[in-house]
Amino acid sequence: MNEEITSLIREDGLRLDGRGLHELRPISMQTGVLDRADGSCYLTWGNNKIICAVYGPRELHPKHLAQPDKAIVRVEYRLATFSVEERKSPAPRRREYELSKILSESINNVIFLEKFPNGTIDLFITVLDADGGTRCAALTAASLGLADAGIPMRGMITGCAVGKVDGKIVVDLSDIEDKEGEGDMPVAMIFNTGELTLLQCDGMLTPEEVEEGLKLSKTAIGQIYQMQRKALLAKYSQIEEQSDELDEEEE
Amino acid sequence: MNEEITSLIREDGLRLDGRGLHELRPISMQTGVLDRADGSCYLTWGNNKIICAVYGPRELHPKHLAQPDKAIVRVEYRLATFSVEERKSPAPRRREYELSKILSESINNVIFLEKFPNGTIDLFITVLDADGGTRCAALTAASLGLADAGIPMRGMITGCAVGKVDGKIVVDLSDIEDKEGEGDMPVAMIFNTGELTLLQCDGMLTPEEVEEGLKLSKTAIGQIYQMQRKALLAKYSQIEEQSDELDEEEE
Amino acid sequence: MNEEITSLIREDGLRLDGRGLHELRPISMQTGVLDRADGSCYLTWGNNKIICAVYGPRELHPKHLAQPDKAIVRVEYRLATFSVEERKSPAPRRREYELSKILSESINNVIFLEKFPNGTIDLFITVLDADGGTRCAALTAASLGLADAGIPMRGMITGCAVGKVDGKIVVDLSDIEDKEGEGDMPVAMIFNTGELTLLQCDGMLTPEEVEEGLKLSKTAIGQIYQMQRKALLAKYSQIEEQSDELDEEEE
């Protein structure tokens, strides 16, 4: 269980999982998966499995936290106990508190909060199976959940990590690349405007490598953004089909 | 301290403590034992020792929990740290939370709650010394505490566990029979109506054994119910005596 | 790290740190050290280092705790994690809860609380480096912090521990004397009136030794009280200087 990793890039120049340096893992996105939530998204990304539920806009309790001019956004990012190598205790850990905070700040930026005075929009994101890059995947899922709930947004947030592995800047780090590589740099942006809503880094990168990473992440984010659009279109066409069916039934 | 139990029923057909299969342990009940509480009961049952205090009906804080049409009932079942073999931490454990909930639901059923809108009736039950069957003993004590506090009830709850020991269905399991036997089935009912207010089971019983257990528990509960009635009469006659004394003093 | 202590009083009759039996350790006091607090004091006493911040009188939240006829006083006494030999967990321990309570009761006594109905006065005292006698040092610092915040008081509280070491009653126990000696007796009073606002004892003292300790503590407290007065005068003269400077600037 503790095998020695000698190299993360193979002799043929590809990564351990056979991907090219700038290649994404397979990603799937599905909205409206939950019955009770106002909006939801189930997203798989490599072996990551993430579920996001959106509740709201709804009344905020306790009321003294409410803001008279806008809604607040509350985000809870959690790891399921069995989503990681060593079982995690059910109580949230510091990492989960930190990520909840920065995901919340990121999401805050795109919602037209002033449309819902005194309200709250609550996002609950749980990583059911973790495989590196969960925070970027979480933001990507959250945007879809918000759209599914019909929350008006000025743009879509899309995330993708880049990082440094065996001296090379690569896109979309896997779990092992994240842990054994030289650096991890999660990025999220509104693709259409290029505005960075999340940017972190752990590791050891030169300023030039950071610059290269930012450029690569933008390209990757563009690809993922197209998948988000498709997932939403799929939903709307499904709704249309359903309403067609309803029409037929009514006839 | 870890002696091997070979058999829970002796060669003479009696149980390890000399009881017959359907025989109860000695039980004593005393109400009005606490000065500060509105009602109270101290009950011993075998080596079980249980104290129950009732406060209320009283105003409920915080007020937003209050119900405009009836009182709520809150029950806290606790084990004293020294009441069990291995010292229990003072913080309540999951077992105590579960039992508090099901005792509360059981008690809820018999109180005329609609007589006390916005109010609360609080029962605090602590097992001071545990010896098997504490939840049934707790409910039996709780009924007496409620009666002592003058809370109007549509009936008296009485409890008694039955179980399976060495292949036989027996009444009122002792600690060792509970732990080493094949099954434990706590039962509580309003004896006069036969309504089951509590019913649980752990172990391995056939449906027929459950049926036999239900019948045996009813008989046992009948006996215990008579003791509850006597304990209450004892209290009232004591009050009468006291008021007689007062009269004499006044003369 | 676990050296054997054979005697706490040297052959020349002085203590291990060279002090006479009734001699205080060096003490320094400085008020107004914090920018954000309404009043503050930094006090060193031997190797003790204590910081006290005073906030208030200010509005009390939640409001239902407020008292319509007077302010309440809240005191939080804490040990920094690194202030003691073995690292202390960041969560407060029972000792810290107890001392917060008795320091609060002591301080309560001298403030004209009725001047601030519905309000609160909050003292946060943290021991940054601990060396015996922290509670007396804390009270001494707290009085200065309150004065610095301009809170009206009917007197100044001053504290000093006495104790029994090698059979002798000594003043101002050091850490090692506290731990290895035969008794520790923290005392705090309003020097001018002789009213005891704090008095505790651990150890083994005869009633006569307690009496002797009380007398010695009063003398020591008198000396410390003079230092408190000087520290306050220093502050006021500094303020005067500053306002002189301001006058000059304005000219």
Place this chain on the structure above:
Amino acid sequence: MRSEEIISSLERKYLTDLLTKGERMDNRDFWEGRPIQIIPNVIKKAEGSAMVKWGDTVVLAGVKVQLGSPFPDTPNDGVITVNLELSPISSPSYESGPPGPVAVEMARIVDRGIRESKIIPMNDPKLCVIPGKTVWILFVDVYILDDGGNLIDASALAAMAALANTRIPKVSIDEEIEEATLLDETEPLPRKGCVASLTYAKINDIIVYDPNLIEDRGKIARFSVAITDGGLICSMQKGESGVFLEEEILNILENASSQVKELIKIIEETSQVTELGQMFQFDF
């Protein structure tokens, strides 16, 4: 279905009027359950897992195994512990935070069903790595993802199905220094048979099996029973403040003893499916 947890009086009237006519809102018979789907092995990082869709209810259970110390009174037995979270994902009524009494009761009902049935033989030598010192600890964690009613049975089923595909690492022991090293190879968790939970709701004086969300809210009492593949009752739990008569309980037990067979069959069939790849993408 998005509404408050407390049933409205209109909803209640509709519910009970129908029941009085012998009908249920979703057209089931009183003793009829909803459709069930199980996707086993859904979590790669878990040693065992199962996603269960039971009517509108979605529950995910995962099993993690870990070496640890045995309890002092059973020094050679493995340890199992069940946790359950009413995730705020699953309903507008649930909040984050440590499990409250409702979640604790559910976790303990699921736990008792597994424990008392002895379907995982905790004294199996495979679960005892170094006698008296190191045993396998099994953590069964259940997350409610969508609350469509009857969470107890769905949770028990998910936990059971997750255990049925759990694999534990093989271990090599250095006898001298009493240290265990995990190997890459795994083997199935020892298991003897199967157990399932069946829950009945009492609404006014009518009893139905497998309450949906509205029935769950409208019920006055609940009765759950866990039954093994051998037909033995290993756990019962009456809940809520309503009461049952002895006769009602006996009827329930009779019905449950017959219905349990279908549930056991579903679990055992699922436990044959071990490939993760085939259900990588699934539909809720």
Place this chain on the structure above:
Amino acid sequence: MRSEEIISSLERKYLTDLLTKGERMDNRDFWEGRPIQIIPNVIKKAEGSAMVKWGDTVVLAGVKVQLGSPFPDTPNDGVITVNLELSPISSPSYESGPPGPVAVEMARIVDRGIRESKIIPMNDPKLCVIPGKTVWILFVDVYILDDGGNLIDASALAAMAALANTRIPKVSIDEEIEEATLLDETEPLPRKGCVASLTYAKINDIIVYDPNLIEDRGKIARFSVAITDGGLICSMQKGESGVFLEEEILNILENASSQVKELIKIIEETSQVTELGQMFQFDF
């Protein structure tokens, strides 16, 4: 006596008027205590226990013993820890939950009385099972069951009386693998003498011993002192926001030094009673 914790102004006036006339509500002298009953060995599952009725106050203390690790700086000493719970059973004013500052202060006063008096010699070889590794841990848990005033003295008495009848299991040691096995046989906990607490309340400028509930509520200051059977003061604690003058403290100490003898006598007499059976049924 069922009323709120805050004394009403009428009650206070009545209380202080009486005291000014030299009288107490329950007709005691200022320095006079209330009647005390101790029932030792009341809890079968505990290794030591005592129920104390002190005036209207009822307190139960139990001692559990457990093998555990010593503190690093006293590797051959046993460990003692005192907890105290202001059970919601005992008063309408107390709530469930972890001990607040009032309960913590009381627990620590009781703890210090026992610890500083050294009546349980923690360095006794009987408390050290395997030097540096395994010692006896003594848990003294005090439950307040009925709050009739002066909880500190009643709690200290209950804790002391429980320790006086505590028995610890004999142990057999396997020297080679450094493991201890508990035997069925027990022996008394080592003990050297006795300690008792005496609490005085200051109401306006009058000081009384052993405050009852109303006096407890009406007091402006409290002073507790723990004294050993040898007459040594091993703990003092001033409480509440009122003040004492030096002279008042000296008077209290003089009185306490004489009154403590009676308390010590009660404890020592009780510690002779070891049969559980005889007080199986008791009257509060």
Place this chain on the structure above:
Amino acid sequence: MRSEEIISSLERKYLTDLLTKGERMDNRDFWEGRPIQIIPNVIKKAEGSAMVKWGDTVVLAGVKVQLGSPFPDTPNDGVITVNLELSPISSPSYESGPPGPVAVEMARIVDRGIRESKIIPMNDPKLCVIPGKTVWILFVDVYILDDGGNLIDASALAAMAALANTRIPKVSIDEEIEEATLLDETEPLPRKGCVASLTYAKINDIIVYDPNLIEDRGKIARFSVAITDGGLICSMQKGESGVFLEEEILNILENASSQVKELIKIIEETSQVTELGQMFQFDF
């Protein structure tokens, strides 16, 4: 400066009007930091410590070391853990209690800067006392004492400076029973180089280095970067709901890479000062 955490609209207008004119409230250039003082070794009971005054901000960091178990996946490495407390001493806005999200984020930023830079080589043999069993645990605890803005950089500096003067006890090992005994002698904590954090605030569309309290309140976004003495970026963190453009980030990184040299110099100079006595009395 005593006011609420939320900036008033008047304050904000003043702040932004000035910035639009190219000026800051305290007359600094946009890329200019405030004066910094470090008092090392200020806590006698700690193995390392530093008080930092950074503008009006005061932060105290202390390091305690303790023998403990390594993590299973790094059995020969020491362990470091950073905690940070927004003490209620430092601001009317902070309350007592366990760290909230703001303090947790700060602690983790400081932690990552130290950890990722590898300036404390956790795999140094000096930190591994008994391989696989006993290693040094380093607790770095940071207390904010006065909040004058830019707490992240001040905290990172205090933590770094405290580690730079930390000494660990020498240890003698009894190989046979695998037990470590601490000696009185100490040696410096192994350290390779230095790291510092630089934080930038974005107010409207203007970016300034080292925000003071008012700028901290008025900012829409924050960007912190930790850089080693070798010029490598080891940690970045964007905070708050405002956004940055790629170009802005690149400008910040260029500026930070040049400014960090000054900070590194201050730390390394301070780490030469080891005498406690000389700064016994200090001025905040």
